[in-house]
Amino acid sequence: MxxxxxxxxxxxxxxxxxxxxxxxxxxxxxxxxxxxxxxxxxxxxxxxxxxxxxxxxxxxxxxxxxxxxxxxxxxxxxxxxxxxxxxxxxxxxxxxxxxxxxxxxxxxxxxxxxxxxxxxxxxxxxxxxxxxxxxxxxxxxxxxxxxxxxxxxxxxxxxxxxxxxxxxxxxxxxxxxxxxxxxxxxxxxxxxxxxxxxxxxxxxxxxxxxxxxxxxxxxxxxxxxxxxxxxEQMMRAHIETIPDGVYTGTAHMDSDGVVNEPLEINVRITVEGSDIAFDFSESSPPCMGPLNSVWATTLSSVYVAIKHIFPDVPVNAGCFKPVKVDKPKGTFIYAEYPRPVAGCAAEVSQRIMESVFLALANAIPEKLFAAPAGTSGNISLGGFDPEEDRSYIMYYFSGGGYGGWWNGDGITNGCSTIGISKSQPVEILEQRYPVIFDHYRIREHSGGAGKYRGGFGVGYKVRMLRGTGTASFLMEHGKFGPPGILGGEEGAKNQIRVCRNGEVIEPEHISKGEGFALGPGDWVEVETPGGGGYGIADERDATLVERDKRRSY
Structure with a gap:
């Protein structure tokens, strides 16, 4: 037929x-x-x-x-x-x-x-x-x-x-x-x-x-x-639920890792009927360090942000036909050769998504949520293990809090907003690499206050047992906590501490650093961000406040 x-x-x-x-x-x-x-x-x-x-x-x-x-x-x-x-x-x-x-x-x-x-x-x-x-x-x-x-x-x-x-x-x-x-x-x-x-x-x-x-x-x-x-029809039907208009949002990055100054992602979203267009041309110019984003990553970040808002639309090319994204040439989210881009997929992508969430929260707060932790918490440790007589590289990323939403608190220890990846079991890492995790726990008090509070991040300390290792970090939300919406407060900021020979230091760029040489007994401690709060904290139900106190949150 x-x-x-x-x-x-x-x-x-x-x-x-x-x-x-x-x-x-x-x-x-x-x-x-x-x-x-x-x-x-x-x-x-x-x-x-x-x-x-x-x-x-x-x-x-x-x-x-x-x-x-x-x-x-x-x-x-x-x-x-x-x-x-x-x-x-x-x-x-x-x-x-x-x-x-x-x-x-x-x-x-x-x-x-x-x-x-x-x-x-x-x-x-x-x-x-x-x-x-x-x-x-x-x-x-x-x-x-x-x-x-x-x-x-x-x-x-x-x-x-x-x-x-x-x-x-x-x-x-x-x-x-x-x-x-x-x-x-x-x-x-x-x-x-x-x-x-x-x-x-x-x-x-x-x-x-x-x-x-x-x-x-x-x-x-x-x-x-x-x-x-x-x-395409389903996505257009969802977009039509957004009031026609122009909506703006701004997300901040701590630094590019080289120049210790923040970067801005500014989005201007235009909704007309069943079409939605994104303009990032007012974002910061290309940066010196590895926090530039290539076009494929920038485009995909917008797609994933839209899928977070309208998750029921099946993924195929039709899903994104109503979504138009102008190429933001001349900004750090349109990287061209030979700009460094190590942080684009894991970190810049999540800031792009955050700017979209913040912009559309003004239009459809009943479908949005406060900012999530928004960092993959990338840590790499590479060196030599004398017991195994081999070199090793351990790459690890961790979860954080999701933002509060219109009908509840944010998820605690959720995966990054760009994926469904889960943290590697610490037992697996301890079997394969010369390290031990002294603790891995919920980071209490890290969720942003609100009518619905943000979820909590996590905290962990990883210690060298033997051999040598060089640690590097590429994270975000160390200077700016994940923002709340509709009067909610921001979540806790990312924190990194490194102990070498008994001296505890923090990276100059807060959430980024490299070349930290470690030996037996040295350790790294990371506290990941909590999600932002949704709504005014004074409007939080008293029973929820009491429940949080009872759970030592």
């Missing part, structure tokens, strides 16, 4: 049951890729924290067709831009090839997020692309883990890889592997991550072939178009 769309093109009609089955089938293909990626990776940041994503992307334009429920949301737009760059730069792709790329300026994020793109052929014809991202704990550079805070150009941050063939017609290019591993500190771990990403793509190709075989190519393609149209 067929009907005709607005352009007069005949298209196939699909019954709702089949449409739903195919939609879930595409998501399952992506989710199975995620699971293979997770279960076969060597790095705990992927296998334990799920800092990865897999998806299906369209021929020609690289548009997102589907992404698994287990993938990081920030990679929705990023991998779409990555795939588009691969399509543009490589016209020689063949069945069985896999492209490796981490270039931030070609649809990337920071260098540690390494992408692979595999052209998927069905019955000899290019049908789509399977793409994934995995956070490698190290890609070389000035400091172990890549989260340096003083880089002033991209070349200081690590190995930058343009779209190159890692696999040719099913055979891995060993010369390319040698080049990559020669520029990475813990090579034996990275080769495991490389093979895990390839295995995930292979699993996706197998499952997608089975799905198309079962429902036919014509039916699956028609379903994809139908699903895109439905997502």
């Amino acid at each position: 067929t009907n005709t769309d607005k352009a007069g093109v005949e298209k196939m009609s699909i019954d709702p049951v089949t449409l739903t089955v195919i939609e879930k089938g595409l998501q399952q293909v992506c989710s199975e890729m995620d699971l293979v990626h997770e279960k076969t990776s060597f790095s705990p940041v992927i296998s334990e924290s799920f800092d990865r994503s897999n998806g299906i992307y369209g021929v020609g334009d690289g548009r997102v067709i589907s992404q698994g429920a287990l993938g990081l949301p920030i990679f929705i737009g990023v991998m779409q831009e990555t795939t588009r760059s691969v399509i543009e730069y490589r016209d020689d792709l063949e069945d069985g090839d896999v492209i490796l790329v981490n270039d931030p300026y070609l649809g990337g994020t920071h260098l540690m997020d390494v992408k692979m793109v595999k052209p998927f052929y069905y019955k000899g014809k290019l049908w789509c692309y399977l793409s994934n991202t995995g956070h490698w704990p190290d890609t070389g550079g000035m400091v172990p883990g890549g989260f340096n805070s003083t880089a002033t150009e991209i070349h200081q941050e690590g190995l930058r890889i343009p779209p190159v063939k890692l696999v040719r017609k099913g055979a891995m290019d060993e010369d390319m592997v040698r080049i990559v591993l020669a520029n990475i500190r813990v090579a034996d771990e990275r080769i495991g991550d490389i093979k895990a990403q390839i295995a995930a793509l292979d699993a996706g190709a197998k499952r997608l072939t089975g799905l198309i075989d079962r429902y036919t190519q014509e039916t699956v393609e028609a379903a994809i178009l139908d699903l895109e149209q439905r997502s």
Whole structure:
């Protein structure tokens, strides 16, 4: 059965049951890729924290067709831009090839997020692309883990890889592997991550072939178009609930890690009917340090912010058709070569989202929330473990408080707003690295006061047991706590303390620093931000106040 769309093109009609089955089938293909990626990776940041994503992307334009429920949301737009760059730069792709790329300026994020793109052929014809991202704990550079805070150009941050063939017609290019591993500190771990990403793509190709075989190519393609149209309609219906008008919001960053002065992200949002447009042109100019954001990350940050507000819209290219984002050229959130970008994906992205939340809180407070902790709390520790007789790199990120919302308090120890990643279990880290966690606990009193208070951050202290280590930090909200809305107060600020040889110090830039050499007995203590408060504190229900006191909050 067929009907005709607005352009007069005949298209196939699909019954709702089949449409739903195919939609879930595409998501399952992506989710199975995620699971293979997770279960076969060597790095705990992927296998334990799920800092990865897999998806299906369209021929020609690289548009997102589907992404698994287990993938990081920030990679929705990023991998779409990555795939588009691969399509543009490589016209020689063949069945069985896999492209490796981490270039931030070609649809990337920071260098540690390494992408692979595999052209998927069905019955000899290019049908789509399977793409994934995995956070490698190290890609070389000035400091172990890549989260340096003083880089002033991209070349200081690590190995930058343009779209190159890692696999040719099913055979891995060993010369390319040698080049990559020669520029990475813990090579034996990275080769495991490389093979895990390839295995995930292979699993996706197998499952997608089975799905198309079962429902036919014509039916699956028609379903994809139908699903895109439905997502667009649903998103437009949500946007229409926002009163027409212009809304502004500002989020502050502590510093760029080099110049100890704040940066501003200023957004101007225009809502007209079912269209919404974002203008960031009044944000701070490009900065010297690694807190610049590339276009793919900035765009994806807006997409994820909208998905936080309207979470029920299925993810595909149609979801974002009503969302227009002007390229903020001349600002630090439109980084161009050779600007350093180590903090863009984990930190700047969350400030971009915060500016959007604060702006739209004025329009739809019943659907918004106060600012969350808004930092991934990135800490890297790399050195030598004499007991294991090997080098190591431990990359760790932690949770924080979510903001209060219109019907309740914020979540305590929630994940970062860009993902669904969870903190690695401290027991796993203590098994793999020469450290011990003296404590890991809720950070009491850290939630911003309000009618509905913010959730609490966490506090932990990690101590060196043996060997050597060099610690680096790239965090945020150390000078400015997560702001409240509608009269709510800000959440507690981020705090870092380092003890070396019995002397306790704090980084000059509060939330950023690198090159802290540690020995046995030295330690690092981190207190993550709490969420902002929603509404005036005096309006908080007395029973909730009493409950907080009873729980020692």
